[in-house]
Amino acid sequence: EVQLVESGGGLVQPGRSLRLSCTASGFTFGDYAMSWVRQAPGKGLEWVGFIRSKAYGGTTEYAASVKGRFTISRDDSKSIAYLQMNSLKTEDTAVYYCTRGIPFYYYYYMDVWGKGTTVTVSS
Amino acid sequence: VIWMTQSPSLLSASTGDRVTISCRMSQGISSYLAWYQQKPGKAPELLIYAASTLQSGVPSRFSGSGSGTDFTLTISCLQSEDFATYYCQQYYSFPWTFGQGTKVEIK
Numbered sequence: 001e002v003q004l005v006e007s008g009g010g011l012v013q014p015g016r017s018l019r020l021s022c023t024a025s026g027f028t029f030g031d032y033a034m035s036w037v038r039q040a041p042g043k044g045l046e047w048v049g050f051i052r053s054k055a056y057g058g059t060t061e062y063a064a065s066v067k068g069r070f071t072i073s074r075d076d077s078k079s080i081a082y083l084q085m086n087s088l089k090t091e092d093t094a095v096y097y098c099t100r101g102i103p104f105y106y107y108y109y110m111d112v113w114g115k116g117t118t119v120t121v122s123s
Numbered sequence: 124v125i126w127m128t129q130s131p132s133l134l135s136a137s138t139g140d141r142v143t144i145s146c147r148m149s150q151g152i153s154s155y156l157a158w159y160q161q162k163p164g165k166a167p168e169l170l171i172y173a174a175s176t177l178q179s180g181v182p183s184r185f186s187g188s189g190s191g192t193d194f195t196l197t198i199s200c201l202q203s204e205d206f207a208t209y210y211c212q213q214y215y216s217f218p219w220t221f222g223q224g225t226k227v228e229i230k
Contacts, residue, residue: 035219050217
């Protein structure tokens with residue numbers, strides 16, 4: 001069964017850092033792109049960032065709201081994707097979902113989502 | 124940035140109804156559009172990708188149409204388990220963007 005499990009969420013003060021992990025199972029992790037999406041309490045979905053597979057350079061893309069503060073990386077040997085979040089702001093409070101990216105020509109869509117991990121930024 | 128206008132934001136319907144949700148783009152995206160369903164407290168689930176391709180395991184009462192700037196999600200015969208929030212999402216260009224969501228509630 002294809003599964004994504006996020007971990008690492010919690011309560012953190014503004015300005016501090018947190019690293020989320022997304023552990024994958026049931027598929028060959030290294031063959032796929034991965035992405036992070038967040039949802040603030042009572043709000044809609046917001047795409048955070050994306051990392052291509054090593055076969056496509058392992059390059060990353062970010063939303064403007066997190067660029068320069070958040071970094072996505074991957075460890076294919078452990079089947080884990082990471083979201084390093086620095087200089088956290090109260091507006092980063094959200095449930096963070098990890099998703100798998102399926103290539104479709106030169107594009108990717110998200111087919112599998114984890115259950116999410118909650119990040120609360122508050123003093 | 125590609126902006127998306129999803130409508131309506133709230134849709135009241137009864138079991139058995141045919142419902143339609145619209146998603147309009149600020150610029151053309153060919154057919155690089157997905158639809159997701161989200162139930163309270165749960166992660167979103169993929170319903171449709173490439174504007175009209177049904178994800179494996181999704182009931183055939185769901186269908187998608189459109190290309191360019193105008194897209195539609197249709198539920199042909201609403202079932203009790205379909206009361207949820209639906210989002211469209213473009214993956215034509217970064218940053219990926221989502222519609223604001225449509226909550227389908229019981230009338």
